[in-house]
Amino acid sequence: MKPPAPSGSAIQTNALQAMCRQVFGFRLAMIALAAPAALLGAAPGLPVRLVGAAVVVTFMGSYVLFRDWERFGPLLLRHPALLAADTLLGSLLLVTAGPQSTLAYVSVCTPLLAGLAYSWRGAAFFACLQGLVLLAVRGDVLLLAGLCVITGALGVTLRNLLLRFGAATQALSEARAGLAAAQAVEVERARLAREMHDSVATTLHGLALAADALAACDDPAETRERAELVARAARRAAAESRELLSDLRSQSYGGVRAGVDLTSELTNRVRDLTSRWQDSGIEAAYRSVGDGTPPVVPYPMARQLLSIAAEAMENAVRHAHPTRIDVTAGVHAGLLRISVRDDGRGLPPGTTLDGLRGSGHFGLVGMVERAAGVGARLRIGRGDGARGTEVRLEVPLGARR
Known part of the structure; x- marks a missing residue:
C-alpha cells in the first residue's frame, strides 16, 4: 500500500x-x-x-x-x-x-x-x-x-x-507558465524590433542618404561639409547602439538611471533633425507650452516618449514632405502632453495599423505599442491645422514611475 x-x-x-x-x-x-x-x-x-x-x-x-x-x-x-x-x-x-x-x-x-x-x-x-x-x-x-x-x-x-x-x-x-514564457519572448522581440527601428535603423537610413548626397557632390567645400554630416551620423548610430545595449544591460541587471529632462532632450532631437535634413529646406522648432514646462521623467518612460516623438518627426520628413515641423511639450490639466505637428500632405485615407504592419511599415505600429507600454494616450490625425498631421501624446502626471 x-x-x-x-x-x-x-x-x-x-x-x-x-x-x-x-x-x-x-x-x-x-x-x-x-x-x-x-x-x-x-x-x-x-x-x-x-x-x-x-x-x-x-x-x-x-x-x-x-x-x-x-x-x-x-x-x-x-x-x-x-x-x-x-x-x-x-x-x-x-x-x-x-x-x-x-x-x-x-x-x-x-x-x-x-x-x-x-x-x-x-x-x-x-x-x-x-x-x-x-x-x-x-x-x-x-x-x-x-x-x-x-x-x-x-x-x-x-x-x-x-x-x-x-x-x-x-x-x-x-x-500557463509555458505560455507566459512564450509571451515574454514575443514581447521582448517586439521591444527589440521597436528599439532597432526607432534608433539605429533610422540613423542608418539618414546615413545612407547623406552618403548618396556625398557621392553626387563635386564642390570641395560642400563635399567636406557632407562628409562631416556622414561622420556625425555614423557616430550617432554607434552611440545609439551603445545606448541600446546599455539599456538592455541595465534592465537585465536591475540598474537604475536618473530622471530625464524632456525639454533639453526634445531640443536636442529637433536640432539633430534639422542638421540631418538641412538640404531639404524643412524648418523644425521646439517650444514649451501649457501650464508649465515638462517635468523630469524617469528614464524608462522618457525613453519611450522621446522615441515616439523622434519617430513622429522622422515619419513627417520622410513621408509627408512638409516645410515646417513644430514640436511642443508641456502640462495641460494634469496631463503631460507632447505634440509633433507638420504641414505636410497628411496620412493617406484609410490608413490602419493592420495595413501598415502588413506592408512592412512598423514605425506607427511601434509608436502605438510604446505608448501603451507607459500608459499614455496617442492621437494621430490632422489636429487643429488646416493640413498636415499631428501626433499628440498625453500621459497623466500620476503615471510617472
Whole structure:
C-alpha cells in the first residue's frame, strides 16, 4: 500500500490530507459521545478496564491525527496495520455500547479513511474487516455493513477525483507558465524590433542618404561639409547602439538611471533633425507650452516618449514632405502632453495599423505599442491645422514611475 500521492504532487497530497484530517475530527466527536455508553455497558473488573483502555487509545489516536496530521499522518499512511489495530480496539467499544450508538458512524468512517489513504485495495480490506466486526458483534447489521462497503468505494472515488484534479491543475499551471514564457519572448522581440527601428535603423537610413548626397557632390567645400554630416551620423548610430545595449544591460541587471529632462532632450532631437535634413529646406522648432514646462521623467518612460516623438518627426520628413515641423511639450490639466505637428500632405485615407504592419511599415505600429507600454494616450490625425498631421501624446502626471 502506498502513500496517497507522489512526493511531487503537492496539490493532491494537501487535499487528501485535509480530507483525512476532517474524517478523524468527526471520529473524535463520535467516540467522545459513545464513550459513556461503552463504559456503562461493560462488566465490572477486567472488561471495564479493557473498554476504558480502548476508549483512551481510540480517542487519543483520533485526537493526535486531527491535531497534528502533518507529523503523524505519514506514519499512518506507511503502516496500515495501525488503522487495523484501531478498528479492532473499536470493536470492544461496539460490543459494550452497541452498533446503535454513535460508534456506528466510526465504523462507517474506517473504510472511508482506507479509501482515501490506501486506494481500492485498502478500502476493500477495511470494508470487509469492519463488516466482519459488525456481524460478529450483532448479526442483524447487514445494512450497516453494506454502508461500510459504500463508504469505502466513496473514499476511493474521492481519492481518484482529487488525484486527477491535482494532475489537471498541475498541467494547467505548466501550460500557463509555458505560455507566459512564450509571451515574454514575443514581447521582448517586439521591444527589440521597436528599439532597432526607432534608433539605429533610422540613423542608418539618414546615413545612407547623406552618403548618396556625398557621392553626387563635386564642390570641395560642400563635399567636406557632407562628409562631416556622414561622420556625425555614423557616430550617432554607434552611440545609439551603445545606448541600446546599455539599456538592455541595465534592465537585465536591475540598474537604475536618473530622471530625464524632456525639454533639453526634445531640443536636442529637433536640432539633430534639422542638421540631418538641412538640404531639404524643412524648418523644425521646439517650444514649451501649457501650464508649465515638462517635468523630469524617469528614464524608462522618457525613453519611450522621446522615441515616439523622434519617430513622429522622422515619419513627417520622410513621408509627408512638409516645410515646417513644430514640436511642443508641456502640462495641460494634469496631463503631460507632447505634440509633433507638420504641414505636410497628411496620412493617406484609410490608413490602419493592420495595413501598415502588413506592408512592412512598423514605425506607427511601434509608436502605438510604446505608448501603451507607459500608459499614455496617442492621437494621430490632422489636429487643429488646416493640413498636415499631428501626433499628440498625453500621459497623466500620476503615471510617472
